[in-house]
Structure formats: C-alpha cells, structure tokens
Amino acid sequence: MTITLANPRDNVTLDEVKAAAAKMIPVLVTSAGADVTDLEKATVITTSEEELA
Numbered sequence: 001m002t003i004t005l006a007n008p009r010d011n012v013t014l015d016e017v018k019a020a021a022a023k024m025i026p027v028l029v030t031s032a033g034a035d036v037t038d039l040e041k042a043t044v045i046t047t048s049e050e051e052l053a
Contacts, residue, residue: 017039
C-alpha cells in the first residue's frame with residue numbers, strides 16, 4: 001500500500017512520520033483485504049522549477 005501526501009511540511013522528520021503512521025496502521029487494509037502491519041519506508045520527492053529563457 002502506498003499513501004501519498006501532496007505538499008508535506010518542509011521540515012517533516014522520520015520520527016513524525018512514524019508517529020503518524022502508527023496511528024493510521026490499525027485502520028488500514030489493502031485492496032486484497034490484508035491488514036497493514038508496519039511502515040516500510042518514508043520518502044520525500046523534491047522537484048525544482050527553472051524557467052526557460
């Protein structure tokens with residue numbers, strides 16, 4: 001299962017993500033009906049914008 005959050009806070013920490021995930025995990029179920037048991041990884045994808053001249 002992947003959960004995507006648009007525009008996360010700039011200074012979010014792994015500890016904060018783990019704490020939030022711990023609150024959500026007990027109520028999450030995959031589309032196949034399996035219970036979600038833990039957080040595998042957390043990533044932040046960054047992009048930059050450059051105007052072409």
